[in-house]
Amino acid sequence: MKVSTFPIFTLKDAPADAEIISHKLMIQSGMIRKLSSGQYSWLPIGLKVISKIENIIRNELNAIGCREILMPFIQPAELWKESGRWDQYGPELLRFKDRNDRDFCFGPTFEEVITDLIRNEVSSYKQLPLNLFQISTKFRDEIRPRFGVMRAREFIMKDAYSFHSNQKCLDETYDIYKLAYTNIFKKLMLDFTIVDADSGNIGGSKSNEFHVIADTGEDDLLLDESLNGMNLEIAKIKYSEDDLNKIIKKSGLIHKKGIEVGHIFKLGKKYSESMKAKITLKDSSMTNIFMGCYGIGVTRIVAAAIEQNHDDSGIVWPQSLSPFQVVLIEIDGAKNEQVRMYSQKIYNELCASNIDIIYDDRDLKMGSKIKDWELLGIPHMIIIGKKETENNNVVYKSRLSKDKKEFALDKLIEKISKS
RNA sequence: CGGGGUGUAGCGCAGCUUGGUAGCGCGGCUGGUUUGGGACCAGUAGGUCGUAGGUUCGAAUCCUAUCACCCCGACCA
Known part of the structure; x- marks a missing residue:
């Protein structure tokens, strides 16, 4: 799925009339x-x-x-x-x-x-x-x-x-x-x-x-x-x-x-x-x-x-309930043709590996996208920008930790499939 | 149903005590500059102040009624 055809409606502030x-x-x-x-x-x-x-x-x-x-x-x-x-x-x-x-x-x-x-x-x-x-x-x-x-x-x-x-x-x-x-x-x-x-x-x-x-x-x-x-x-x-x-x-x-x-x-x-x-x-x-x-x-x-x-950042879905297994975040894909093409390629390959993935193709800053998907609690996050496109790899971040790691694509699929 | 609280722009809120015709932040739209953890500048749109009545020259503001929503209790999966 792509966010352009799978709309999400996150709010910046917590609602006032909710308690728990x-x-x-x-x-x-x-x-x-x-x-x-x-x-x-x-x-x-x-x-x-x-x-x-x-x-x-x-x-x-x-x-x-x-x-x-x-x-x-x-x-x-x-x-x-x-x-x-x-x-x-x-x-x-x-x-x-x-x-x-x-x-x-x-x-x-x-x-x-x-x-x-x-x-x-x-x-x-x-x-x-x-x-x-x-x-x-x-x-x-x-x-x-x-x-x-x-x-x-x-x-x-x-x-x-x-x-x-x-x-x-x-x-x-x-x-x-x-x-x-x-x-x-x-x-x-x-x-x-x-x-x-x-x-x-x-x-x-x-x-x-x-x-x-x-x-x-x-x-x-x-x-x-x-x-x-x-x-x-x-x-x-x-x-x-x-x-x-x-x-x-x-x-x-x-x-x-x-x-x-x-x-x-x-x-x-x-x-x-x-x-x-x-x-x-x-x-x-x-x-x-x-x-x-x-x-x-x-x-x-x-x-x-x-x-x-x-x-503090939002939901942390258990693997079994998460609406998507993986979220793919592209940085400036709307303005950078290479990044867009590379992201699309990675997206296709993950789909082909039967991974339930959402591709955030919105024209938003990286920080906004990351905040949204942390709020939404998706366990695995892939980030693709200019650097990854040039190096032919991806950056991976788990919902549970703040640090990011670089991965080659096949290694990443292996990692996600195992967890 | 009893007790407490809240209704003002899409969201979060200020203004109400002491009446003078509505504001802030975020978001939206347009243009530009930006871009690796919620950017910046300029411009712009958007509200019968929950609803109805009353008091008053004048009501978001005071009074009455009513509706909606939230919390506590009783009840219940």
């Missing part, structure tokens, strides 16, 4: 722009990060036999009345009527829709188990949206659902998802932990949350030495104590703040009973389908990753 570092940096680096409270547009560079996350999730879910679908964002009230959640869910569920005065809501989660889908398609244990997921926009009318995309009203979430003819199969699948989630967060290169959790509004029996550990997290976690543990709700029950500090004393556990980025549930028959999703078993008896559901907050991960990876 990830929110500030996402605005300043031009990943997102606010439309209204809790609603953000994603610009090209931000969307590219989302794609990276989505693809890691897709690969891991496909690997455990989970297939992608897409369900409607707007859902009819009938299904929610059937499950009982039309009355339970509260004002977080944004409701409205269509022109025929029929009730609808914006989907905050999709248990009703998928249960309806499956009950119509599946009638025998022979068709199970079945695993489906979607990556889509969700809407929750939060009491108080805050911290940019961290607690937004409109956000992208991956939600997966599993269907089983018996509890054992659900139990086994739950563990498979737990492992797949662990792989996903490892590949995302985030510092995370898994805790026991309450199943809350979604319902069901067992649940685990995946948290990115960060001081700006909104959730309280109580962890042991190896950073396993539980969230505050569970700790309150387990230690029969409401006060956080007293729980810490009583339990001897470590208190950490976490950003909830994943949540897996064993739903059991909660929705299959209320919505009458039944199958026939081997002995020709009937049972309600056993279900599990498994969420990952895609847009929240972007913010969480930045909370964990930044410095």
